Amino acid sequence: MELEHSFTVPVPEERAWEVLLDVERVAPCMPGASLDSVDGDAIAGRIKVKVGPIAMTYAGTARFTERDPNAHVITLEASGKETRGAGTASATVRSMLEGQGDQTHVIVHTTLNVTGRPAQFGRGVMAEIGGKLIGIFAANLADMLGAGDSPAAAGGAAAAAGDSGAIAGSSSAGAGQQAAGRERVPAGPEGAADRPADALAQPVDELQLSLRSYNSLRREGIHTVADLASRTREDLLAIDNIGPASVEEIRQKLAALGVSLSEPAASANGLSPSSQEAAGQLPPSGQPLPGMAPPGRPRVDARPPDEDAIDLLSVAGVPVLKRALPAAAALLLAVLVVVGLRRRRSRRS
Amino acid sequence: MIPAQFDYVRPATLDEAIQALADGGEDAKVIAGGQSLMPLLRLRLAYPELLVDVGHLAELRGVTDTGGALLIGARTTHYDLLHDPLIAEHCGILAQTAATVADPAVRHRGTLGGSLAHGDPAGDLPAVVLALDATLIARGPGGERQIGAGDFFLDYLTTALDAGEVLTGISVPKLGPGWGYRYEKFHRTAQAWATVGVAALARRSDGVLAEARIGLTNMGTVPVRASAAEAAAAGVEASRAALDGAAAYAAEGTQPPADLHGAPDYRRHLARVLTGRALAAAAGV
Numbered sequence: 001m002e003l004e005h006s007f008t009v010p011v012p013e014e015r016a017w018e019v020l021l022d023v024e025r026v027a028p029c030m031p032g033a034s035l036d037s038v039d040g041d042a043i044a045g046r047i048k049v050k051v052g053p054i055a056m057t058y059a060g061t062a063r064f065t066e067r068d069p070n071a072h073v074i075t076l077e078a079s080g081k082e083t084r085g086a087g088t089a090s091a092t093v094r095s096m097l098e099g100q101g102d103q104t105h106v107i108v109h110t111t112l113n114v115t116g117r118p119a120q121f122g123r124g125v126m127a128e129i130g131g132k133l134i135g136i137f138a139a140n141l142a143d144m145l146g147a148g149d150s151p152a153a154a155g156g157a158a159a160a161a162g163d164s165g166a167i168a169g170s171s172s173a174g175a176g177q178q179a180a181g182r183e184r185v186p187a188g189p190e191g192a193a194d195r196p197a198d199a200l201a202q203p204v205d206e207l208q209l210s211l212r213s214y215n216s217l218r219r220e221g222i223h224t225v226a227d228l229a230s231r232t233r234e235d236l237l238a239i240d241n242i243g244p245a246s247v248e249e250i251r252q253k254l255a256a257l258g259v260s261l262s263e264p265a266a267s268a269n270g271l272s273p274s275s276q277e278a279a280g281q282l283p284p285s286g287q288p289l290p291g292m293a294p295p296g297r298p299r300v301d302a303r304p305p306d307e308d309a310i311d312l313l314s315v316a317g318v319p320v321l322k323r324a325l326p327a328a329a330a331l332l333l334a335v336l337v338v339v340g341l342r343r344r345r346s347r348r349s
Numbered sequence: 350m351i352p353a354q355f356d357y358v359r360p361a362t363l364d365e366a367i368q369a370l371a372d373g374g375e376d377a378k379v380i381a382g383g384q385s386l387m388p389l390l391r392l393r394l395a396y397p398e399l400l401v402d403v404g405h406l407a408e409l410r411g412v413t414d415t416g417g418a419l420l421i422g423a424r425t426t427h428y429d430l431l432h433d434p435l436i437a438e439h440c441g442i443l444a445q446t447a448a449t450v451a452d453p454a455v456r457h458r459g460t461l462g463g464s465l466a467h468g469d470p471a472g473d474l475p476a477v478v479l480a481l482d483a484t485l486i487a488r489g490p491g492g493e494r495q496i497g498a499g500d501f502f503l504d505y506l507t508t509a510l511d512a513g514e515v516l517t518g519i520s521v522p523k524l525g526p527g528w529g530y531r532y533e534k535f536h537r538t539a540q541a542w543a544t545v546g547v548a549a550l551a552r553r554s555d556g557v558l559a560e561a562r563i564g565l566t567n568m569g570t571v572p573v574r575a576s577a578a579e580a581a582a583a584g585v586e587a588s589r590a591a592l593d594g595a596a597a598y599a600a601e602g603t604q605p606p607a608d609l610h611g612a613p614d615y616r617r618h619l620a621r622v623l624t625g626r627a628l629a630a631a632a633g634v
Contacts, residue, residue, distance in 0.1 A: 052468060052506025053378055053386060053395040084353070085393065117394065128505075128570070128606075211356055212376065212398045241374055241398075 003110040003131050005138040009145040013072065013099030016106065019145055020074050020095055021067065029140035031133055036221070047080065049129060057083040057219070072097040083219070087116020093134075106141075110134050199257040200226035207253040216241040217250075225259055232262045352390035359402045363488065363515065366403050371490050371513045373399035379515055380404065381424050384451070384459035385467040409462070409517060412436055418523060420486075423462020423516045428453075430461060439523035442530035442548060446477045449532065452540040462516045465501070468508040468571070471542040475502060476572040477532060480548040480564030483521040489514035502571035527552045527559075531630035533623040534566070537610060543567050544610045545619040547575075547599070549627035551582070558587050558632050561595070568603040568620055577601035578624055587632045589625075596625035 009016055019025055023043050027035050032048040036059075046059040060080020067074055074097075079090035090113045098105040112130045202225045204217055220239050222228055228250065236247050247261075254260055356373075360366040370377050378397035380386050381404045389395040403409060409424035412435045419435055427447040430436050436444050443461075450456055450464075450473055464474045465485065478485075479498045486495055490513050501509050510516060524530065534546040546566030552559045561582035563575040575598070582595035600617035607613050 053389055053397065054506065055396055056394075084396065117392065211354065212373075215398060241376055243374065 001112050001130065003112060003134050004107065005110075005134055006105065006107040007138050007142040008100075008103055008105045009142050010103055011145050012102050013097050013104045016097055016104040016145055017069070017072070017074075020097070020106075020141075021064070023062075025144065026141065029144055030137045031140075046083070049133070051129065056085070056087070058087075058089050059083050060089075066094075072099075082116060085117055087114070089114045104145075106138075108134065108138055199259055200224065200229060202257070204228060207250075207257075209249060209253060210246070212241060213246045213249060216246070225254070225257065228254065228261070229259050230262060236261070350391050352387075353393055353396050355390075355397055356399045357402065358399065359405065363403070363406055363408055363517065366401050366406065367488060367490060367513065367515055369399070369401045370515065373401065375512055377401060377512070379466070381409075381463045382426065382458040382460045383463075384455050385463060385469065385472075403515060404460075415520070418484075418520045421461060421519045421521060423466070423518055424460050425462070427456035427459050427461070427464075431456070440481065440521050441524075442477055442481070442532055442550065443474070443521070445530065446473050446532040446548065449473060449534050455540070461519060465519065466508060466510060466516045468502055468504075468506045469542075470502070470505065470569060470571050471567040472572075473532065473534065473543055473546055473566055476546055476564035476566040477548040478519060478521070478564075479572050479574060480550050480562045481521050481524075482562070483519050485516060486518045486520060487511075487514040488517050493517070495520075499574070505570045524550065525552075527554055529553065529631040529633050531627040533627040533630070535619050535623060541610075545605070545616050545623060547620065547623040547627045549624065549631045551628055551631035553587050553632050556587055558582055558585050558592070558628075561628060561631075563599065563624060563627070565599070565603065565620055565624075568600070568605045568616060570604075570606075573603060575599045575601070575603075575620070575624060582628060587634050589629050589634055592628040592632060592634065593625040596621050596628055599624035 023038055024035060027033050027043075027045060030047060032050065034046055034048075036044040036046065038044075041063045043062045044060070045062065046057055048055065048057045050056075058080035060078060062076055062078035065075045065077045074095045076093045076095075077091070078093070079088065081088050092111045094109045096107045096109070098107070110130070112134075114130070204223055204225065204227070205214060207214075207225070209217070216239055217228070222231070233247055233251075236242050236250065237244070242250075251261060358369045360369050366379070370379065376397050377399040378386065378395070378401070380400045380402050383404070386395065386400075390397075403424060406424060409422040410429070411422050411425060412429075412433045413420045414435055419439055421430075421436075421443075425433075427450045430447040431444050433444070447456065447461075450459065461474055464472045465478060468475070475498075479502075481498070483498045484495050485498060485501050486493060487510055488494075489511055496509050503509055528550060529552075530548075530550050532546065532548045534543045536543050543566045545568060548564040548566070550562040552561075561579050563579050563582075565573050565575050577598035578595050578601070581598045582592065585591040585595055600620045603617065603620065605611075605613045605616035605620070611619070
């Protein structure tokens, strides 16, 4: 499906251009999105779409396929897979910038393609969800661009995001979160030196954590004790559904193994050791453990995903029946074959 | 068709349920009759990590007369609504609508509160509660609060209930003398969701329709009031022609969804026709 949104931001075109190419600034504008890693043009991340009780998380990659400063066009292609299902989603987002003095008009054209269970809903819900998400994204982007480093722009930004007044407030909070996220200090190397390697290699599920904590950790890509030990208390608290009580539970389970959470590096300038250094410190064997996230990566917090949630369901019955049909047919066939064989056998005897 | 793993608690009191919900955080979900949530779980579209079952709490069930209004417990089933003498006497449209909800199995298990808290715009009872100007009562860790039906439905499956709140009851003003009602529903099969539904309440005096209140099912992402048609119907002569004239405004301002069961234009047409029928029946013409 094709979606088109446009907005005007009170900054000159060069500045808008620069910001639009900065993934770590742009990603938090997408409701429910978070970045896993950024490596040059290759961006890995996930997006959580929540509609009432229904939640879908897509994990995937994105990259810039077009950066044409002459035509003022940026194209971002993204594709992802449902983390708990077989569905896929892909999007091509083409932004066209048009400078108008010290303002920039941005047209965002999105081609969205969704397959799998969510796409089976009737009601054109996916179009609606997609449209709303992109709409919020555009409004947040306008807000962020406007609220940037030009102080005079603040009023204009509010005007730019005017058609989505409810969003404006939360997106400025998001910008704050983002700033906080960048300053967050990653895991320090200390404390990791004398832990037994086998305790670190243990999978998280052997800790017998509550289902809720376990699921939340797993979703965050924390699979082993080493993954867990590489995080600070603050890192864990930043994970959805992990609160002080859960952290305490984790801390106690780790303590039983003689392992503790990382301490925040207390360096005055907030600079952190690079992810390689930190990772190298962890297991004494020097073997990087599988699934271990680089602790030094900048974390970008997602905006609360359900600020403008949408529904699905309704005609769910029809796709279910459709899906049950092949199974029913196969069963019938099997029964017929068995009956046929028995008859043949009884005739023989 | 087997739900993802979740924890399940069955608290003995409402207060315990609220506590359990608070402990469960964002991924905890209340279940009562389970007639909307179970399909979502089985389709693996919802992954709550904790289900708090309030389906057995007696304090949430039943209808009481509070003077000018009826207080209906959130856990009151559709079947209860159908057979309650107070509902029949003062808010008959609830019983009439409950009779059209899905099939008997669903009506025995499904609850009024569940239908409202689920917030499906294709559900029948939300539009009726909206037309009745009911007040919804929710209780959370911070105490009880009342939410007008008009402020309750925010978006698809999204209501004004906070994550830690339980819908405990619905206060429905009694319909006084002179009021008539009708729920008109168009659906392909008896147990299907409404393609479009119209809940009409009309007060008639001296051959004139003094006041009309119309709620629409499945004509947007939330149940909506047909305010243009309400305004057009107020004060007109209680005749089929005049009421059909008012009903022509029924789809004004709506953004009905498009799906297998109908395009938006088709739904607008249905809304106009069904509103005409519902108003006529409510006004007794």
